[in-house]
Amino acid sequence: MLSNPKLNILMITGVYLPEINGAVRQCSQLINNLKHLINYSVLTGTNYESSSGQFDAEGISVTKIYINKSSKFKYIIGIINYYISLIGILKNIDIIHIHGFSNRNAITILIGILCKKKIIIKMTSYGYDDPLSIKKASFLLWIIFKCCHAYIGISPAFSKSYKETGNLKSKYNFIPNGVDLIRCNKINATDRNVLRIKYGFSAQDLIFIFVGHFSPEKRPMLLYKAWVKLIEKNYCLKLIFIGRTKGHFEVDERIVEEIKLDALQRGILHLIHFVEETVHVDEYMKMADVFVLPSIREGLPNVLLEAMACALPCIVSDLPGVTDWLIEDGKTGVVLRSDVPEVLTEKLMSFAEEPDQHLSIGLAARQVIERKFSCTSTSQAVLDLYRKIIKPT
Secondary structure, three states, rough: OOOOOEEEEEEEEEOOOOOOHHHHHHHHHHHHHHHOOEEEEEEEEEEHHHOOOEEEEOOEEEEEEOOOOOOHHHHHHHHHHHHHHHHHHHHHHOEEEEOOOOHHHHHHHHHHHHOOEEEEOOOOOOOOHHHHHHHOHHHHHHHHHHOEEEEEOOOOOHEEEHHHOOOOOHEEEEEEEEEEOOOOOOOOOOHHHHHHHHHOOOOOOOEEEEOOOOOOOOHHEEEEHHHHHHHOOOOEEEEEEEEEOOOOOOOOOOHHHHHHHHHHHHHHHHHHEEEEEOHHHHHHHHOEEEEOOOOOOOOHHHHHHHHOOOOEEEEOOOOHHHHOOOOEOOOOOEEEEOOOOHHHHHHHHHHHOOOHHHHHHHHHHHHHHHOEEHHHHHHHHHHHHHHHHOOOO
């Protein structure tokens, strides 16, 4: 327990509750784990005018600023309001904890420095906001990035990138994303069937699940094409897509339309279930048979960690420094090293033909999460970092 008054931490994130994605789950989970020790507040932007304002979310003060992107003028007004709100909030803040580096957050860092606040950056997307990518993209952004007091990397890929830039090692902290092992857990066959009935599936269904935006980088089309080839071989399989199909900058609506049109023409659209957004991703995972992550760029996929925690066998892309240290091919998951649908089809077919023999993969995956990714231990690591950088030097 801290003998001094609680620290005041401002969390800066792209979106927040009630909106849901992997980043929101990580931020809200961390806040809930530490709010008895830390006074948190949240500042975020929103694309929805109805969501703007200041309100309470699970006991935390959240400020959402409407940023209208329909015109340059309205966008600038939204950004100005955002920074005015930031300056007002900073009066009572000790540390700014930024979830993900961006152009907007670069200005946030400068304001924080001028206000003499400690600043932590959690890097979230390898190939975008890791140190080497920032350094290559913009000299100015790199100078601003280096002004932070601490950095959090969530996978070995970020550690390697940080080392290659020659930045100060004392500022870097390896803290992976954490998983709520109680919410994401393995359930028995009876409870699994109860969930299937709840969501309109039968005990006999073989279910593949994908979680993510419909974007080219997430490659939902690769999964769809591979799944179709199994359907053509007369396998009876269900496919669940969980993720936004519209209204988000990462979403390519043409992918959704192409999948739906092709499935309709083939007469198999009824075998696909689109779930736009849900707070119950863990329930879908618990009732599924296989989780597929064919993405070509990730930081540390929160949904993969949660799927593994649910003892769900996973097929994942080989992303050096990201998924390769999580997955031991054939033991804790299955690694996909191709962008050819037929290759993924073969891996899916293996699960379709012998699902019981792959249960050991799911159990081994759960053990990995228990050892390395408990939200209790990762939250403690963040708390230790807060205490470390706030100490007088």
